[in-house]
Amino acid sequence: MKISAIVTLKNDVLDPQGKVVSQTLKNMGYKNISQVRQGKYFEVHLDEKNPAKCKEVAEQMCKKLLSNTVIEEYKISISE
């Protein structure tokens, strides 16, 4: 199965890269942008058929390595 994890900075953490991207998009003419947050995307392929187990492993991976929960939050999805 495939684990997809999106890691982004928490809302109260300054994201200077996101700010620069937002400003650049505005300069390009996309005036109605209110905010851009930049993040990371991980795909982990796992030899495991049970989605519940995958979810559990994914949670651990995100907590222990893929994100730093002091500043980041993560969203997990599981697919075939």
Added chain:
Amino acid sequence: MKSSVIVFPGSNCDRDVAVALEKFQIKNQMVWHNDLSLPKSDLVVLPGGFSYGDYLRTGSIAGKSKIIKEVIEHAKNGGLVLGICNGFQILTETGLLPGVLLRNKDLKFISKNVYLKVTNTNNVFCTNFKKKNVVEFPIAHNEGNFFANDNLLNKLEDQNLIAFKYCNNKGEINDEANPNGSSKNIAGVLNEKKNVLGLMPHPERVIEPLLSGKDGSLLFESLLK
């Protein structure tokens, strides 16, 4: 006094800090990150550099390296741990120190000398700063923007765990003297037991007046007491 400097792939201040330790008669040994056991040491130093190419997050991969379990054990048993620059980032990733180091506010790598106010001199790393508590150290980092939530910042202040703050040459702590956007101008913090110190500036680069200055000597001399 005996020390161990942990060397990761991408460390580049490991030999500088070894020279500094030896200058102050601290018997030092270099320890490779893949080693499973730590030589008997009073002090463990995590040096500056770009461990594992700063992949994922600065310090995150080094924070899971084999030797780190031993370093955490050493710290839990009261042993001294000093993390400089990337070493500080690694210590926050392991949880030995609170907070986290984000990308500099202006997204630029900063390499310059800064002034620091030593805000806690009652710990084994900083006793010698009592005679001079505004010092000049170099910084060289891309991720030195110390971040912690308000609760943690209050706790750090209340428990006096902030060791160094960025200031101007008069010792005034203000926004202009903050090079990287760190919360409350924090440049270095201690753990609760005050046996673990992490700081972004480089004391090991200012131990020789002929080359650069000598304010960093105060830190190494403090350790000898």
